[in-house]
Amino acid sequence: MVHLTKKASMAASVGLIATTVLTSAVQAAETIKVGILHSLSGTMAISETTLKDVMLMLIEEQNKKGGVLGKQLEPVVVDPASDWPLFAEKARELLAVHKVSAVFGNWTSVSRKSVLPVFEELNGMLFYPVQYEGEESQRNVFYTGAAPNQQAIPAVDYLIENEEVERWVLAGTDYVYPRTTNKILEAYLKSKGVADEDMMINYTPFGHSDWQTIVADIKTFGSSGKKTAVVSTINGDANVPFYKELGNQGISAQDIPVVAFSVGEEELAGLDASPLVGHLAAWNYFQSVETEANEEFIEAWQEFTGDDNRVTNDPMEAHYIGFNMWVKAVEKAGTTDVDSVIDSIVGVSVPNLSGGYSAMMPNHHITKPVLIGEIQEDGQFDIVDETDGLVAGDAWSDYLPESAKLIADWRAPMACGNFNVETKSCGGVVSN
Amino acid sequence: MKRFIRHVALLLAFALCAVPAAQADEELTHLISALANGKLKEMPAKISALEKAGNSKIVPLFEALSAGTLFYRKADKAVFITRSSADGITLMAPLTLQEQGVTTKKSLKKIKVNNKLRRQLKTAIANLTLLSPDVSLRLSAAKELFKSSDPAVLPLLEEALHQESDASVRQAMQESYAAMTLRTQHASQQHRLDAIETLKAMGNQQALSVLTGFVASASEPEERDAATSVIASINKRLARWSVAQNVWYGLSLGSVLLLAAIGLAITFGVMGVINMAHGEMVMIGAYTTFMVQEVIRNSFPGLFDYSLAFALPLAFLASGAVGFAMERGIIRFLYGRPLETLLATWGVSLMLQQAVRTVFGPTNKEVGNPDWMSGAFELGAMTLTANRIWILAFAFVVFAVLLVVLRRTQFGLEVRAVTQNRRMAASMGIRTPWIDALTFALGSGIAGMAGVALSQISNVSPNLGQLYIIDSFMVVVFGGVGNLWGTFVGAMTLGVANKFLEPYAGAVLAKILTLVFIILFIQKKPRGLFALKGRAVDL
Numbered sequence: 001m002v003h004l005t006k007k008a009s010m011a012a013s014v015g016l017i018a019t020t021v022l023t024s025a026v027q028a029a030e031t032i033k034v035g036i037l038h039s040l041s042g043t044m045a046i047s048e049t050t051l052k053d054v055m056l057m058l059i060e061e062q063n064k065k066g067g068v069l070g071k072q073l074e075p076v077v078v079d080p081a082s083d084w085p086l087f088a089e090k091a092r093e094l095l096a097v098h099k100v101s102a103v104f105g106n107w108t109s110v111s112r113k114s115v116l117p118v119f120e121e122l123n124g125m126l127f128y129p130v131q132y133e134g135e136e137s138q139r140n141v142f143y144t145g146a147a148p149n150q151q152a153i154p155a156v157d158y159l160i161e162n163e164e165v166e167r168w169v170l171a172g173t174d175y176v177y178p179r180t181t182n183k184i185l186e187a188y189l190k191s192k193g194v195a196d197e198d199m200m201i202n203y204t205p206f207g208h209s210d211w212q213t214i215v216a217d218i219k220t221f222g223s224s225g226k227k228t229a230v231v232s233t234i235n236g237d238a239n240v241p242f243y244k245e246l247g248n249q250g251i252s253a254q255d256i257p258v259v260a261f262s263v264g265e266e267e268l269a270g271l272d273a274s275p276l277v278g279h280l281a282a283w284n285y286f287q288s289v290e291t292e293a294n295e296e297f298i299e300a301w302q303e304f305t306g307d308d309n310r311v312t313n314d315p316m317e318a319h320y321i322g323f324n325m326w327v328k329a330v331e332k333a334g335t336t337d338v339d340s341v342i343d344s345i346v347g348v349s350v351p352n353l354s355g356g357y358s359a360m361m362p363n364h365h366i367t368k369p370v371l372i373g374e375i376q377e378d379g380q381f382d383i384v385d386e387t388d389g390l391v392a393g394d395a396w397s398d399y400l401p402e403s404a405k406l407i408a409d410w411r412a413p414m415a416c417g418n419f420n421v422e423t424k425s426c427g428g429v430v431s432n
Numbered sequence: 433m434k435r436f437i438r439h440v441a442l443l444l445a446f447a448l449c450a451v452p453a454a455q456a457d458e459e460l461t462h463l464i465s466a467l468a469n470g471k472l473k474e475m476p477a478k479i480s481a482l483e484k485a486g487n488s489k490i491v492p493l494f495e496a497l498s499a500g501t502l503f504y505r506k507a508d509k510a511v512f513i514t515r516s517s518a519d520g521i522t523l524m525a526p527l528t529l530q531e532q533g534v535t536t537k538k539s540l541k542k543i544k545v546n547n548k549l550r551r552q553l554k555t556a557i558a559n560l561t562l563l564s565p566d567v568s569l570r571l572s573a574a575k576e577l578f579k580s581s582d583p584a585v586l587p588l589l590e591e592a593l594h595q596e597s598d599a600s601v602r603q604a605m606q607e608s609y610a611a612m613t614l615r616t617q618h619a620s621q622q623h624r625l626d627a628i629e630t631l632k633a634m635g636n637q638q639a640l641s642v643l644t645g646f647v648a649s650a651s652e653p654e655e656r657d658a659a660t661s662v663i664a665s666i667n668k669r670l671a672r673w674s675v676a677q678n679v680w681y682g683l684s685l686g687s688v689l690l691l692a693a694i695g696l697a698i699t700f701g702v703m704g705v706i707n708m709a710h711g712e713m714v715m716i717g718a719y720t721t722f723m724v725q726e727v728i729r730n731s732f733p734g735l736f737d738y739s740l741a742f743a744l745p746l747a748f749l750a751s752g753a754v755g756f757a758m759e760r761g762i763i764r765f766l767y768g769r770p771l772e773t774l775l776a777t778w779g780v781s782l783m784l785q786q787a788v789r790t791v792f793g794p795t796n797k798e799v800g801n802p803d804w805m806s807g808a809f810e811l812g813a814m815t816l817t818a819n820r821i822w823i824l825a826f827a828f829v830v831f832a833v834l835l836v837v838l839r840r841t842q843f844g845l846e847v848r849a850v851t852q853n854r855r856m857a858a859s860m861g862i863r864t865p866w867i868d869a870l871t872f873a874l875g876s877g878i879a880g881m882a883g884v885a886l887s888q889i890s891n892v893s894p895n896l897g898q899l900y901i902i903d904s905f906m907v908v909v910f911g912g913v914g915n916l917w918g919t920f921v922g923a924m925t926l927g928v929a930n931k932f933l934e935p936y937a938g939a940v941l942a943k944i945l946t947l948v949f950i951i952l953f954i955q956k957k958p959r960g961l962f963a964l965k966g967r968a969v970d971l
Contacts, residue, residue, distance in 0.1 A: 007758040020766060032711075041786055041789065043895050043898075044793045045789060045794040045894075046795055046796065046873055046894075046895070049793075049794045050795075075453060118963065123653065152435060162546070162548055163548060165546060174940050202938065202939075203939070203940055204940065205940050205943055207895070207898075207899045207941060209688075209889065209890045209899060210681075210685050210688065212680075212681045212684065212685070212820070212931075213681055213931055213934045213939075214934075214939065216677065216681075216815070217935070219637070220637065223637045223638065223640060223641040224644055224645075225641040225642065225644050226643055235901075236893060237796070237891055237893060240796060240890070241889055241890055244801075244819075245817075247806070248806060248808055248817040248818070248819060248820075249808055249809065249815055249817060250807075250808055250815070253547050253550075254550050254554065256769075266795060267796070269795060269796070269798070271796065271798055271891065272798055272800045272801070275806075277548060278546075285561035296825050327861070344902050345528030364510045365822060374546055374547070376500060377500065382542075382544055382546075384472060384544065384546045424772075
């Protein structure tokens with residue numbers, strides 16, 4: 001029953017927001033509009049709904065503090081329904097019809113790729129909060145999630161140093177993020193002297209649910225006498241059956257640890273974590289980070305959602321950082337004009353939730369700490385390792401030959417997302 | 433009583449060696465309190481110190497540390513083993529295990545461990561319990577030491593072997609001894625050859641991994657040849673078993689397909705309704721399981737192991753009711769118009785998904801496995817997981833019951849009569865609309881029961897149904913519309929074929945190949961494996 005009333009109050013608050021959107025449309029001149037482009041229905045709703053809520057919370061808090069430039073912020077929520085072409089349409093609606101000053105949104109890489117031309121054409125700003133495969137830098141996009149060198153590479157380093165892993169299984173879902181990440185990891189591992197026969201690369205379809213054969217293969221691969229680990233870029237729903245099968249076939253984290261880049265607190269909330277204890281995840285933020293800023297954030301979030309058990313996760317922190325960066329850049333520029341904000345945001349630094357400051361780099365990626373966490377029985381992570389300082393996001397991986405020579409710098413003289421240092425010209429080879 | 437005797441024995445033991453024991457205990461206490469300070473990187477040294485200083489008394493502490501139940505109090509940094517209870521967290525002294533009161537989680541801080549430490553702890557526990565009076569403890573210790581490569585353990589293992597009386601423990605010890613001999617190279621040639629023989633008798637993956645490591649580092653050609661030939665023979669044995677293992681994987685995938693498709697075999701196969709909302713009936717069943725478990729968790733935690741038994745009838749009723757409403761509300765107006773039915777049921781499927789998303793939220797829901805559904809056991813070189821065995825058995829039972837219902841009951845007779853010749857059945861006095869509704873409800877209800885089973889291996893989210901709808905149609909069409917046996921054979925064939933393709937082609941390609949195969953097959957035999965013959969076909 002308690003549950004129901006909470007739901008009802010949530011519904012009421014959503015209704016309230018809808019009415020404020022309506023009433024304030026009349027006095028549009030006095031507000032600054034912020035677009036939220038996250039799927040609220042369809043397959044990606046599982047992850048993206050939370051991000052919509054966190055944006056509403058951040059905007060509400062900022063408004064309580066007096067808004068930005070003396071104006072109140074007004075959220076404009078649209079639902080692209082996990083449909084990639086619809087993302088482009090809704091982005092166009094946000095920029096052309098609602099004339100929003102900035103957009104916070106997207107989760108999958110394919111949805112980001114589908115909105116890129118729209119943001120370029122209509123000159124908008126997009127803050128993208130999810131870890132991704134890199135190999136991209138665009139003038140209108142700000143990547144607040146991790147690039148591969150801020151997640152995958154440090155995770156592999158941790159396994160080499162602390163678990164003395166010599167054999168690697170790279171398991172992923174068959175789409176662009178795992179394929180590119182694994183390509184980078186393969187090159188990186190080879191540069192560390194790992195032989196071809198000590199690597200097993202495996203792809204599965206979306207939503208794969210029968211893991212018996214693959215888990216048995218991993219078990220066989222791992223019993224060659226060398227320490228083996230699995231680097232998992234398995235996406236979304238396929239994770240639960242994968243971990244369940246690992247547990248059932250008796251593979252514990254002490255035998256073959258799995259380090260995942262897509263499993264966070266939200267994903268673990270939907271599963272019995274006891275067979276997973278000791279498996280790893282690499283993120284830039286965990287709910288278990290012990291800082292005052294994080295405590296306040298969690299408290300505000302649980303109060304906003306009216307649920308004491310709601311968890312926080314890494315993409316939420318990315319939005320927290322991205323939103324605060326945008327606010328600071330707007331205040332620095334003294335206007336919400338997109339060109340001025342894009343110029344002023346580079347170099348802006350704001351506190352992150354793990355006790356440091358994240359800064360916007362000239363390549364539109366940010367600096368972040370990298371944390372390695374072990375899954376605990378309650379679905380939280382124990383942080384077992386942390387990079388010494390902040391790691392700057394690298395748009396173009398140094399480990400792939402075709403992108404090693406590219407750099408991105410959007411500051412005035414160069415203003416290029418793929419500058420080729422060999423040919424000294426903008427417009428290097430763009431992969432994928 | 434037993435506990436009392438143990439306490440008395442302990443007391444006597446203390447009294448006998450009171451002075452040195454007191455000193456040792458003091459040292460231990462000192463070492464234990466050091467656990468509360470410092471970094472993770474300093475932990476391995478602390479644990480080895482504890483292991484050296486301690487005896488079997490330290491085992492509970494190691495176990496707690498490994499399980500994450502070792503905490504220290506923030507106020508005074510005193511270390512405790514904890515147990516959560518109804519009114520908070522119970523503290524226990526780390527050595528004596530005496531209860532030291534109850535406190536809140538906030539006042540405590542967990543002592544962190546990582547995998548490396550857990551491995552170290554496991555070995556330490558094994559070393560300390562190898563001579564324990566408890567047979568099961570000795571057995572698990574002996575098995576654990578198989579992975580160890582510390583030559584210092586060899587003398588201990590020799591001593592343990594010398595004393596051991598239990599045959600199975602003895603064997604495990606011999607195997608571990610053999611593994612360690614080969615790993616550490618600390619023995620005579622004869623010893624090593626004996627060890628190779630022992631591992632040959634084991635003949636499994638573990639033995640293989642030790643031998644492969646040995647061959648890579650062996651210096652004597654005679655030993656290397658012996659080991660190489662053993663590796664070859666083990667590989668041959670494993671290859672034979674892997675065929676059996678693949679058949680098993682195939683059957684278990686087949687049973688999942690069968691479960692998902694069997695409800696559809698009735699609504700689509702028997703009634704001819706293209707029901708795109710079939711997957712959502714499965715989803716409703718899975719969410720029913722979730723709700724049953726929620727109620728049990730909150731009100732009757734003792735009944736958790738029986739949660740699935742409660743969920744089955746409820747899921748049948750819930751999905752059946754939705755199916756009944758769908759048939760009465762929508763489908764009965766659309767009989768004979770397959771395209772409209774397809775679109776209407778697809779719409780219903782989207783509505784049901786979004787309704788579940790609104791009510792339960794878009795995230796996965798946690799459905800736990802009862803104890804009897806988790807774990808695995810070994811058969812030869814095969815691993816059979818408990819949940820798959822149960823699901824296979826459940827699929828067979830559902831199939832058999834359905835067969836009996838359709839073949840042997842009055843209701844089944846009427847269903848078959850209506851689907852074979854509607855007008856004739858109506859003329860004989862059968863209420864055909866009523867039978868239509870009940871048949872559809874039956875198909876949906878069975879899909880709901882499948883949802884209970886699938887909630888054990890898949891995740892419970894609003895997208896659950898979509899994962900299975902394509903596979904279900906594939907199975908029914910392949911098996912032959914209108915024939916339950918066709919569905920059965922179709923599901924098992926596709927399952928086994930898929931699992932034999934997967935190791936060679938990979939999961940993605942295996943799925944594509946299966947689809948291509950079905951397309952070609954349907955070209956040849958448009959009515960599937962078991963085509964219905966006779967007048968019913970033309971209706």
